[in-house]
Amino acid sequence: MTEAATLIETYGRLLDEDRLEDWLDLFAETCRYEIVSRENRAQNLPLSLMLCDNKDMLRDRIHSLRHANIFNIHRDCHVVGLVRVEAGQGGQISATAAYSLFQSNQDGETRLFSVGRYHFELLASEGGMLIETATVVVDTGTILTLLATPI
Amino acid sequence: MSASIRGQNATFHFPAADCSRIPYGMYLDPEIYALEQQRIFHGPVWNYLALEAEIPEPGDFRVVAVGDTPVIVNRDREGRIHAMVNRCAHRGSIVQRAAYGNARAHTRCYHQWSYDFSGRLLNVPFQKGIGGKGGLSKDFDKSCHGLQRLHVQTLSGVIFGSFSGSVKPLEDYLGPVFAHQVRRLFTKPVRILGYQRQRIFGNWKLYTDNLRDPNHGGLLHMFQITFGIARLSSKGGAQLDAEGKHNLSWAAQGGRAEADSDDGYAGTDRGDMAITLRDPSMLRYAKEFSEDLTLAISSIFPGAALQQIGNTLAVRQIRTRSANEFDIVSTFFGYQDDDAEMARHRLRKANLAGPAGLVSMEDGEAVELVHRAIVRDGDCHSVVEFGGRGPVTDQENLVSDVPMRGFWLHYCKLMGITPGEDA
Numbered sequence: 001m002t003e004a005a006t007l008i009e010t011y012g013r014l015l016d017e018d019r020l021e022d023w024l025d026l027f028a029e030t031c032r033y034e035i036v037s038r039e040n041r042a043q044n045l046p047l048s049l050m051l052c053d054n055k056d057m058l059r060d061r062i063h064s065l066r067h068a069n070i071f072n073i074h075r076d077c078h079v080v081g082l083v084r085v086e087a088g089q090g091g092q093i094s095a096t097a098a099y100s101l102f103q104s105n106q107d108g109e110t111r112l113f114s115v116g117r118y119h120f121e122l123l124a125s126e127g128g129m130l131i132e133t134a135t136v137v138v139d140t141g142t143i144l145t146l147l148a149t150p151i
Numbered sequence: 152m153s154a155s156i157r158g159q160n161a162t163f164h165f166p167a168a169d170c171s172r173i174p175y176g177m178y179l180d181p182e183i184y185a186l187e188q189q190r191i192f193h194g195p196v197w198n199y200l201a202l203e204a205e206i207p208e209p210g211d212f213r214v215v216a217v218g219d220t221p222v223i224v225n226r227d228r229e230g231r232i233h234a235m236v237n238r239c240a241h242r243g244s245i246v247q248r249a250a251y252g253n254a255r256a257h258t259r260c261y262h263q264w265s266y267d268f269s270g271r272l273l274n275v276p277f278q279k280g281i282g283g284k285g286g287l288s289k290d291f292d293k294s295c296h297g298l299q300r301l302h303v304q305t306l307s308g309v310i311f312g313s314f315s316g317s318v319k320p321l322e323d324y325l326g327p328v329f330a331h332q333v334r335r336l337f338t339k340p341v342r343i344l345g346y347q348r349q350r351i352f353g354n355w356k357l358y359t360d361n362l363r364d365p366n367h368g369g370l371l372h373m374f375q376i377t378f379g380i381a382r383l384s385s386k387g388g389a390q391l392d393a394e395g396k397h398n399l400s401w402a403a404q405g406g407r408a409e410a411d412s413d414d415g416y417a418g419t420d421r422g423d424m425a426i427t428l429r430d431p432s433m434l435r436y437a438k439e440f441s442e443d444l445t446l447a448i449s450s451i452f453p454g455a456a457l458q459q460i461g462n463t464l465a466v467r468q469i470r471t472r473s474a475n476e477f478d479i480v481s482t483f484f485g486y487q488d489d490d491a492e493m494a495r496h497r498l499r500k501a502n503l504a505g506p507a508g509l510v511s512m513e514d515g516e517a518v519e520l521v522h523r524a525i526v527r528d529g530d531c532h533s534v535v536e537f538g539g540r541g542p543v544t545d546q547e548n549l550v551s552d553v554p555m556r557g558f559w560l561h562y563c564k565l566m567g568i569t570p571g572e573d574a
Binding site for chain 2: 035037039040043045046047048049050051052053054056057059060061063064067068069070071072141142143144145146148149
């Protein structure tokens, strides 16, 4: 249980420290990563803001951010609330937590960029716990400026 | 009519008759913004409102916006579409608070006045007062106090609204090229996939400029350059309507305009195609239209765009908030006859578009970079000369911003400006 909470703390910290390649290592090869708005969720509409349904797509996202995309230069600060962990059958572990994500620009101006809730499905493996699915349901469905780095 | 227009604190001058010079102040001045609401968004134009597929049943409604005016679009019991301003005749409060839903009538919570689907005032509680005291006077005529109605016309299930009684019929307003683009994308029943919203801290016209500047696509949007989706050397161009106000930016995959045309990237750090994707399946284009277009963005004056990026289909609507802020609301769709594989492909390929789009995310940053840089010097001008000066015509290549001048020439006409004429 604490292992799950630690994993989620690491998840936010690696994003904050711009260690996106290390962040990738938290995911299983069969992973799915999705950011979806509460607006679409509430209406049962399938469109995401970001959807990587295998690890290569997630690697490509990060690769593209590093080598192709141009976005606002900023630093993230994830504030993740208490993690609720539930163990299911067959070693499957679900974890949910609310988050706030603050963004600061190069002048040190900070804005609240996004709030919402994480839904993780975690998998215990030999090398430790890995993320099987990460679904980020954002309440802040109006994206401020643009959404480049994962939430 | 003159080449100048008075803003809040300054007068802005359009020195060139072909709109190749645009004063920065037009992007910043609050008085200009207020005039635009009146003369552009409430003027003789058709504003995209919604898709019929979003309000399929009687009583279905959605709250949208024309410029910054909140508008209810709904379907009445007979299936007809109506649009009206979401503002009560009594004290001006919002009538329909929900963003979408199904209603029997629209009732305003503040004083419980209610309106039918065409905006007629149905009921006023305590209209006659109590015991002969209070209430409204006997000659109060409910038929004179409905919600302000918009004219509505639809084409292939796409709903447009206008505040103007003198605007041309929708098809004439669109012209043959853009009526065809609407019909092409809405040729069969659509399925709404969802919404994306983006708030950009800049003037809305920097975004409409961006939509009419095919030149930026192959330089700014490095994902598509890097991974070979579209380059300036691709076969592509721009098509305009007779008035030059709408613009279709298009590209066809695979074609190269000139064998050596990638040389134009010399001196930039762009154009390196050595990088590859580990999972390129998202980039695949499953041909589904008779034309060979793989990229087609039809910008409809003033604030809408139909988007086809491969199989990623959407309508974008600009909702202005002030001279310094606007939202882009995108409605993504597929077709009801999409099989499971196509449905999945569209959702994966949607990664290319929108505020987190691998191709399009840069637009938000580009608009804000310009807006921040022009905060002062409102009477300095931007230079719009790619593709040449003079008459606004279709472009046979992508290295052009001529369509931008088409937008501005029509904008000036509606705003009462004659560019190039001495004040």
